[in-house]
Structures are given as C-alpha cells and as structure tokens.
Amino acid sequence: MARDVPGSVTNSVRVLGLIVATSGVITLLIWLLRDDVLLAWAKGNDGAQATLSEGGIEALRESPSAPGFVALAVVAFVGFALLAMVLASFFVGGHPWTRFVLTGTAGVGVLVGAICLDNHLPVIFVVLSGVIIVEGLVLLFFLWQRSTTTYLRDV
Numbered sequence: 001m002a003r004d005v006p007g008s009v010t011n012s013v014r015v016l017g018l019i020v021a022t023s024g025v026i027t028l029l030i031w032l033l034r035d036d037v038l039l040a041w042a043k044g045n046d047g048a049q050a051t052l053s054e055g056g057i058e059a060l061r062e063s064p065s066a067p068g069f070v071a072l073a074v075v076a077f078v079g080f081a082l083l084a085m086v087l088a089s090f091f092v093g094g095h096p097w098t099r100f101v102l103t104g105t106a107g108v109g110v111l112v113g114a115i116c117l118d119n120h121l122p123v124i125f126v127v128l129s130g131v132i133i134v135e136g137l138v139l140l141f142f143l144w145q146r147s148t149t150t151y152l153r154d155v
Contacts, residue, residue: 003154005092008145013088015139016102019109020084022135026128027077031070036122038066043120096152099143106143110136 030037035057042048042060052060060066087105091098109132116129142148 003094003151006145006147006151008142008148009092009151012102012139012142012148013092015135015142016084016088019106019132019135019139020081022128022131023077023080026125026132027073029124029128030073033122033124034070035061037069037125040120040122041067041069094152094154099148099152102143103140106136106139109133 038060039052039057042052045065047065048060048063051063051065083105087098087102091102113129113133113136117126121129
C-alpha cells in the first residue's frame with residue numbers, strides 16, 4: 001500500500017525543482033554573458049585590470065589567471081541537478097536523513113546567493129541571486145513543516 005505524500009513534501013520537491021531550474025538559467029546566462037561576468041570579476045582584481053588595460057577583453061579571456069566561469073558553472077549545475085534528483089527521490093521515499101542534507105543544501109544556496117549580491121555582477125545575476133535566496137528559504141519552510149516531520153517519522 002502506497003503512503004499518501006503530504007503537501008509539504010510535494011511542495012519541497014517542487015521548490016527544489018525551481019531551485020534547479022533557476023540554477024540552470026544562471027548557468028545559461030553565465031555562458032551568454034561570459035564577457036560581462038569576466039569584467040565583473042576583473043573589477044576586484046588588480047592583475048586582471050592591468051591585463052584588461054593592456055590588451056582589452058580578448059587578453060583577459062586568454063589570461064591564465066582568468067577563471068573558466070562557463071566550465072565551472074556547467075559542472076556545478078550538472079552536479080547539483082543530479083544531487084537534487086537523488087535527494088528528492090530519497091526524500092519522497094521517506095528517508096529522514098535527506099531533510100538534513102536538503103536543509104544544508106538550501107543553507108549553502110542562501111549563503112552563495114547572499115555572497116553574489118555584493119560582487120559587482122550584472123543586474124540579472126543580482127536579481128537571480130535574490131530569487132535563489134527566496135527559493136532556499138521557502139524550501140526550508142516546507143522541509144520543516146509538521147506534516148513533513150510526521151511523514152518522515154512514519155517510515
């Protein structure tokens with residue numbers, strides 16, 4: 001007999017899916033706006049500013065000190081999306097430990113979003129960082145509802 005999944009568990013998984021989708025949009029925007037991201041990174045880096053003033057954006061792109069933001073974003077997104085799928089599956093399956101892992105994941109997302117708010121990124125990234133923060137807080141809300149606790153306890 002299948003157990004009924006409460007709305008708080010269903011909503012947790014939906015919000016987790018929204019976080020993954022928002023992360024996918026951010027990854028796509030990092031690729032589309034890679035020069036803007038690189039220039040934002042260069043604002044706080046004296047060596048990058050020197051490279052930029054000497055050879056322009058092309059020299060900055062070719063610089064060995066410039067991070068590969070697109071590759072990092074793609075790898076991070078794929079890893080996070082796969083982790084979220086596995087955790088959501090175990091969470092819906094009633095494994096109580098997943099709530100703690102998802103809580104940590106949401107907490108890290110909120111922290112990263114807050115750090116991104118103050119890093120001179122293009123406006124769209126600031127807005128999406130705010131969205132990630134809100135989504136993480138909403139996920140925490142649903143993860144710790146009484147009905148979620150009851151569902152996970154009645155395994």
